[in-house]
Amino acid sequence: MDKLQALSSKLNFKNFSHGYNNSTKRLNKDFNYAFSMEFNSTAERDNYESDPIHINIAKQHLLPLINNNTESILVFDF
Numbered sequence: 176m177d178k179l180q181a182l183s184s185k186l187n188f189k190n191f192s193h194g195y196n197n198s199t200k201r202l203n204k205d206f207n208y209a210f211s212m213e214f215n216s217t218a219e220r221d222n223y224e225s226d227p228i229h230i231n232i233a234k235q236h237l238l239p240l241i242n243n244n245t246e247s248i249l250v251f252d253f
Contacts, residue, residue: 185228186219186222186223186226186228187215187219187222187223188212188214188223189214189215190211190212190213191210191211191213192210192211193208193209193210193211194208194209194210195208196208206247206249
């Protein structure tokens with residue numbers, strides 16, 4: 176997550192936060208960790224998604240940690 180946080184100055188994140196599920200309600204549907212990124216515009220978000228640095232970090236550092244590869248990811252853009 177530190178590597179993603181470091182991208183904020185390069186890729187114009189408005190905000191970045193992350194954390195481990197600590198709820199006792201058991202409504203997390205097997206999701207244990209989350210991060211949220213806020214961008215100033217959809218164009219900046221789209222630039223981030225296609226940026227080679229982001230893609231490299233995702234492939235090398237995030238995807239190996241995820242069960243069932245991308246089937247264990249939930250993306251919600253708003």
